[in-house]
Amino acid sequence: MDISLHQVGKRFQRHRVFKDITYTFTSPGAYALLGPNGSGKSTLLRVIAGMQQPSAGKVTHTDSNGKVVEASGVFHSISFCAPGQEIVEEFTLREFLGFHFSFKPLIKGLSIEQVIDIMGLTAAADKPIYDYSSGMKQRVKLAQAIFADTPVLMLDEPCTNLDERGVGQYRQWMDTYAAGRLVLIASNDPREYYCCTHHLRVEDHL
Numbered sequence: 638m639d640i641s642l643h644q645v646g647k648r649f650q651r652h653r654v655f656k657d658i659t660y661t662f663t664s665p666g667a668y669a670l671l672g673p674n675g676s677g678k679s680t681l682l683r684v685i686a687g688m689q690q691p692s693a694g695k696v697t698h699t700d701s702n703g704k705v706v707e708a709s710g711v712f713h714s715i716s717f718c719a720p721g722q723e724i725v726e727e728f729t730l731r732e733f734l735g736f737h738f739s740f741k742p743l744i745k746g747l748s749i750e751q752v753i754d755i756m757g758l759t760a761a762a763d764k765p766i767y768d769y770s771s772g773m774k775q776r777v778k779l780a781q782a783i784f785a786d787t788p789v790l791m792l793d794e795p796c797t798n799l800d801e802r803g804v805g806q807y808r809q810w811m812d813t814y815a816a817g818r819l820v821l822i823a824s825n826d827p828r829e830y831y832c833c834t835h836h837l838r839v840e841d842h843l
């Protein structure tokens with residue numbers, strides 16, 4: 638999967654967030670979307686994912702056969718994790734992962750039990766997620782994205798609420814399960830985008 642931006646811009650009413658971004662994200666590859674607070678990293682990530690429409694320009698997703706993916710089909714190829722993203726907290730972890738991975742395929746060779754084990758949450762697997770700490774909830778959000786077998790992985794501030802051990806776990810998951818995919822990370826924290834060899838500065842497109 639490759640994603641191309643052609644003169645993409647976004648404004649909210651009279652407020653222009655960014656303009657005229659022409660860029661291609663090529664798979665496999667890891668790309669950081671960088672910039673200060675409010676520069677538009679999260680907005681750009683959502684526009685690239687097809688969750689928000691650009692105000693100008695065009696986003697094109699192309700599959701590995703060179704075929705353009707319809708807007709309605711883009712969802713299937715993307716895993717997404719962002720701070721404002723809702724998870725169904727009434728579910729236990731085991732229920733949530735069962736539900737989520739009935740829509741998105743799990744990475745081949747992994748079972749839900751193994752994912753729970755890798756997350757280090759076996760003892761809490763049957764507790765409702767609303768009883769989890771904020772760091773545990775962040776691990777759930779990361780796991781639903783990283784362990785899904787999609788060609789594209791998009792992460793917004795992936796280490797939000799994680800302690801040092803959690804950050805180490807994030808790096809281990811990325812090193813093992815993100816290689817070979819198209820990875821986009823919106824961040825200000827080098828610990829989050831350590832794996833990105835390409836950097837796109839959103840503030841350069843004001």
Ligand SMILES: Nc1ncnc2c1ncn2[C@@H]1O[C@H](COP(=O)(O)OP(=O)(O)OP(=O)(O)O)[C@@H](O)[C@H]1O
Pocket residue numbers: 649654672673674675676677678679680681823825
């Ligand atoms: N739905 C919206 N309606 C109006 N303005 C919005 C909306 N979403 C974002 N903005 C504005 O767009 C700008 C960019 O916001 P965005 O969250 O994309 O920045 P960011 O670079 O991700 O910031 P941070 O580093 O703080 O997470 C901000 O000024 C924000 O207020």
